Amino acid sequence: MSLWQSIADQLRAEIARGKWPPGTRLPPETELAARFGVNRHTVRHATRVLADEGLLYSRRGAGVFIAASPVDYPLSERVRFHRNIALSGKVPGRTIDTIMTRPSGEVEAHALGLEPGALVHVAEGISLVDFKPVALFRTIYPADLLPELPAMLRREESVTGALLACGVEDYQRLSTRITARIADAVQAAKLQIEPGDALLRTEGLSRWNERMVERALTWWAAERVTLTLPHVDS
Amino acid sequence: MSLWQSIADQLRAEIARGKWPPGTRLPPETELAARFGVNRHTVRHATRVLADEGLLYSRRGAGVFIAASPVDYPLSERVRFHRNIALSGKVPGRTIDTIMTRPSGEVEAHALGLEPGALVHVAEGISLVDFKPVALFRTIYPADLLPELPAMLRREESVTGALLACGVEDYQRLSTRITARIADAVQAAKLQIEPGDALLRTEGLSRWNERMVERALTWWAAERVTLTLPHVDS
DNA sequence: ACTAATTTGTTCGTATGTATG
DNA sequence: ACATACATACGAACAAATTAG
Numbered sequence: 379m380s381l382w383q384s385i386a387d388q389l390r391a392e393i394a395r396g397k398w399p400p401g402t403r404l405p406p407e408t409e410l411a412a413r414f415g416v417n418r419h420t421v422r423h424a425t426r427v428l429a430d431e432g433l434l435y436s437r438r439g440a441g442v443f444i445a446a447s448p449v450d451y452p453l454s455e456r457v458r459f460h461r462n463i464a465l466s467g468k469v470p471g472r473t474i475d476t477i478m479t480r481p482s483g484e485v486e487a488h489a490l491g492l493e494p495g496a497l498v499h500v501a502e503g504i505s506l507v508d509f510k511p512v513a514l515f516r517t518i519y520p521a522d523l524l525p526e527l528p529a530m531l532r533r534e535e536s537v538t539g540a541l542l543a544c545g546v547e548d549y550q551r552l553s554t555r556i557t558a559r560i561a562d563a564v565q566a567a568k569l570q571i572e573p574g575d576a577l578l579r580t581e582g583l584s585r586w587n588e589r590m591v592e593r594a595l596t597w598w599a600a601e602r603v604t605l606t607l608p609h610v611d612s
Numbered sequence: 613m614s615l616w617q618s619i620a621d622q623l624r625a626e627i628a629r630g631k632w633p634p635g636t637r638l639p640p641e642t643e644l645a646a647r648f649g650v651n652r653h654t655v656r657h658a659t660r661v662l663a664d665e666g667l668l669y670s671r672r673g674a675g676v677f678i679a680a681s682p683v684d685y686p687l688s689e690r691v692r693f694h695r696n697i698a699l700s701g702k703v704p705g706r707t708i709d710t711i712m713t714r715p716s717g718e719v720e721a722h723a724l725g726l727e728p729g730a731l732v733h734v735a736e737g738i739s740l741v742d743f744k745p746v747a748l749f750r751t752i753y754p755a756d757l758l759p760e761l762p763a764m765l766r767r768e769e770s771v772t773g774a775l776l777a778c779g780v781e782d783y784q785r786l787s788t789r790i791t792a793r794i795a796d797a798v799q800a801a802k803l804q805i806e807p808g809d810a811l812l813r814t815e816g817l818s819r820w821n822e823r824m825v826e827r828a829l830t831w832w833a834a835e836r837v838t839l840t841l842p843h844v845d846s
Numbered sequence: 847a848c849t850a851a852t853t854t855g856t857t858c859g860t861a862t863g864t865a866t867g
Numbered sequence: 868a869c870a871t872a873c874a875t876a877c878g879a880a881c882a883a884a885t886t887a888g
Contacts, residue, residue, distance in 0.1 A: 380874080380875060380876090381875075381876070382875075382876085406852080406853060406854085407853075407854070408853080416876075416877085417876060417877045417878070418877095418878095419875095419876070419877075419878090420875080420876060420877080422854085422855090423875085423876090436853095436854065436855090437853090437854075437884080437885075438853075438854045438855055438883060438884045438885075439852075439853055439854060439855090439883070439884030439885030439886075440852095440853070440854075440884075440885050440886075441852090441853065441854075441885090442853090442854080450789075453841055553840065553841065554840065554841040555838050555839070555840045555841075556790060556812065556838065556839040556840070556841070557812065557834050557837065557838045557839070558792035558810035558811065558812045558832075558834035559810050559834065560794075560808070560809070560810050574794070574808060575794070576792035576793050576794050576810050576811070577792065577810070578790070578791065578792045578812075598792075600791050600792035600793065603791070604789050604790065604791045605789070605790040605791070606787065606788070606789050606790070607787065607788040607789075607790070607841065614855080614856065614857090615856075615857075616856075616857090640871080640872060640873085641872075641873070642872080650857080650858090651857060651858050651859075653856090653857070653858075653859090654856080654857065654858085656873090656874095657856085657857095670872095670873065670874090671865085671866080671872095671873080672864070672865050672866075672872075672873045672874060673864070673865035673866035673867080673871075673872055673873060673874095674865080674866055674867080674871095674872075674873080675866090675871095675872065675873080676872095676873085
């Protein structure tokens with residue numbers, strides 16, 4: 379085992395047990411070098427590997443910092459943002475930019491099983507993990523089925539809660555479509571990333587009983603999330 | 613632009629235009645250093661980055677080698693891909709750039725449940741739909757479990773066929789992780805897209821009985837593919 | 847607004863270990 | 868056994884960016 383490897387392992391373990399919370403600055407390289415009794419290069423080799431793994435990032439002149447670990451987001455039949463994030467030990471949250479009710483477009487109506495022009499609620503906002511933006515969302519609901527949803531969305535903390543308040547007890551993800559796009563200036567600004575960075579785009583359709591209740595469009599900051607598929611085990 | 617960056621760019625370009633065929637050994641670091649008029653460390657910094665990108669790999673005492681290049685070996689894709697594409701009324705296909713056997717890296721070994729350094733087979737190539745590239749793939753197999761796989765991959769039309777010839781009757785996808793990245797120059801060239809375009813990256817792990825048999829990394833041209841998740845219906 | 851100190855990034859030099867052929 | 872070539876590690880210096888005062 380080389381020196382840089384054991385140093386990397388040690389730092390990895392200390393990060394794992396939360397010695398430095400995310401965003402914290404590590405001691406300077408010179409200090410770490412002194413602590414481990416090695417040359418600065420050797421510490422840099424270790425921190426470089428950890429940076430490759432996404433645990434750290436460095437800013438010239440500023441220091442080396444603990445990175446907020448990218449979130450694993452499982453795409454299952456019952457996709458619940460708040461629950462998913464909370465289960466991974468992080469703090470879920472969201473802001474809502476707009477809630478409006480308007481006639482549906484053709485694609486929306488078809489997806490939700492409505493007549494074209496039927497009213498839909500549309501909510502747009504930002505999903506947060508540990509108070510940092512990870513995704514933009516646009517969710518669309520049939521207004522006839524959920525007349526009180528806009529009010530509930532404002533009152534409740536999570537979409538699931540709002541739907542529950544409207545009587546929707548258990549809805550299931552029917553299908554998910556995934557692709558990727560480049561962030562434009564507006565998306566980048568909202569997600570606090572750079573224009574040209576990669577976005578994961580998911581398009582989900584959920585059902586409750588015999589009705590489609592939600593069409594969810596989500597643009598994820600790819601650098602902050604990994605979508606995972608829990609396959610059936612044998 | 614730092615020295616190592618311009619050197620990396622130069623080497624990347626030379627690799628891209630096929631100056632060194634796949635498997636070729638690059639000139640020794642000392643020679644490259646002399647050619648670029650820099651210290652050996654500076655060359656190493658450049659080659660390290662290129663190795664991270666998957667263009668190169670180095671073997672201690674042997675040299676630095678080209679990992680992949682556009683040399684076509686027409687074989688078919690994995691069963692699911694093949695079937696899915698065929699079912700959608702399109703023509704599936706693929707090319708293989710390289711099949712090689714080399715010591716595993718840490719991440720690979722861990723994923724496949726091997727000792728670091730244990731031999732693995734690595735196949736790299738391009739997946740085609742209607743004779744147009746849609747994805748780059750790198751698949752990794754434990755060599756001890758599948759000693760004849762490279763020969764079988766060349767002989768058989770599909771991965772499934774090759775694995776079957778190695779005694780692997782039915783393997784299961786254990787997990788899939790999805791994220792997105794930006795295409796670099798080499799990836800863009802292979803996929804016939806533009807550098808900076810979005811790539812969907814999937815990372816799959818498959819099991820056969822109690823052994824991991826395949827780690828599959830795939831970079832999809834996001835503009836040409838949408839991954840869909842058919843959720844189980846209740 | 848400017849300066850100085852701090853801190854990471856890059857580059858050189860040098861030496862030794864270890865695997866390959 | 869031997870030369871070659873990559874891997875690791877130390878030391879030194881300066882550049883570039885950030886931060887503190």
